Amino acid sequence: MALKTKLKVNKVIKFIKNIQILFVLYVLLFTIQPSFAASSYVLSYPESMPGSFFYKIDILQEKLFKYWYFGSFGQFFCNLKESDKYLVQSKTLFEYNQYLLAYDALKKSDQYFINTLPFLLKARNESKEISENREILRQAAQKHIEVLSKLQKEVPQSFTWVPEKAKPTNLNLRDTINKSIKIREKYL
């Protein structure tokens, strides 16, 4: 009789232990979410790449957008959007070892990024509330730095581009990326 009771108690203990394991698994599964990005800012997908027919249309669209996005907030968003676009383009081109094109895209991204803040300041002078957009810019800078920091580890220090029938170009890739990071750090 005592043995029977002991067996029953053991069964209950085993059951409780199983439940504990299930509970821990449940907690792990539903409460620990994987973290993919430090910034909640979302970059766009890469669009058409240099050399493609659609890239020419993109360039035309870029020129038209400068007029479509009129107003200080409009210009702010236009510049930020273009900066994002060229950053993603640069990242993709770096990954495919198209260093010269990637380098050019990164330079464009930098220039567009630099253009953003003056438009926010202009908006402030026009009595527009800019705090939310300033926060967007800060998050964008954070995201850009995140992408660039990853890239910096993957690209060679420098690269010499030797085109046909022209002088070779030496590209200081890591220095350029470092410069881009520094530009964005000012906006954090």
Added chain:
Amino acid sequence: MKKIIFLLYFLFLLAFTFFSYFFIDSNLIYLKNLYTGFAFSNRLVVVLIYSFAALIFFCFYLIFLEFFKKKIFTRKDFKIILILTIVGLVFSYPAILSYDIFNYIATSKIAFFYHENPYILMPIQFTNDPLLLFTHAANKTALYAPFWILLTGLPYLIGFGNFVLTLLSFKILNVIFYLLTILLIYRISKNFYNTAIFAFNPLVIIETIVSNHNDIVMMFFALLAVLLAQKNKYLTAYLFLLLSIFIKFSTIFLIPVLVYMLYSKIKQNSLSMEKIYLMLTFSMGIIFLLSPLREEMYPWYAVWFLTFACLLRNKLVLVITSTLSLGLLFRYLPYMYLGTYDFPTPLLRIIFTAIPVAIGLIYYWYKFKRA
């Protein structure tokens, strides 16, 4: 007799204007002195008053139509009723049934005050703007076509930054287009009966003068295009149709009818205008019926086909359009009472819209078909 009808009608309109102020939004800081919260705390009473008002409005409509049909009412009477309608309702609170007017003002403010593109920026992006307190679609970029935004610049600028003045300017803009549309209908139909079918339709009046929807502006340009096409001025007709499309896009479905008119002219086929008006009514009627595919069947969309339907000399069309107008006014009742768009509101809306139409059709069948 006439004077008593006019007096009663005007008193009714003034009472409706008074009733409209029960609906003032608690966040509408500019009219906070007039806020009572009555409509939101006495839903049943409000529903009963509104239903009663819609029925009285409809009765006046039927009386007017009967008197114009029998030529008891003259041109002068038409003008008197029109003036009474406008004066009686122009000062009503516009957001009893829809908050669209606030959206028009917010969009206009983005373009003409902030000098930004309303197709890119939403009102919500201008934090601290007082309009955000009561604008309902603040999280959407401009919903209307560019010509409408351009037109709203005028009432916005006339408002001089004063909200109440801006609101009134927007109302006056609609009243102007309401009058112009009536003028066009009269020029086309050349009789007051057909003009009255449109001009004194309670749905048209409430959606245009009270709720201030821009559909009347779109339909004015569409009607002008039809009139010009009728006079063989096709180039200007297409230009005005384009302007109409650039207000709210819906009149894009009139292009086939205008192309057919041009084709008939080139082929030198005789053109029955009655047939054309029927085609125009059907084109806009079908789009109205298909509107739930895009969003939902908003009552003010009925202005699209009512503009052309009034030109038809068909009793069945008149019965359907007038009873549907009443049904569409009743469509607001379920939300007004329940305060939610969830079930059973959608089902009740269909029932409330369909019942007057069904009664109208039964009446038509008994009175005309059986006779």
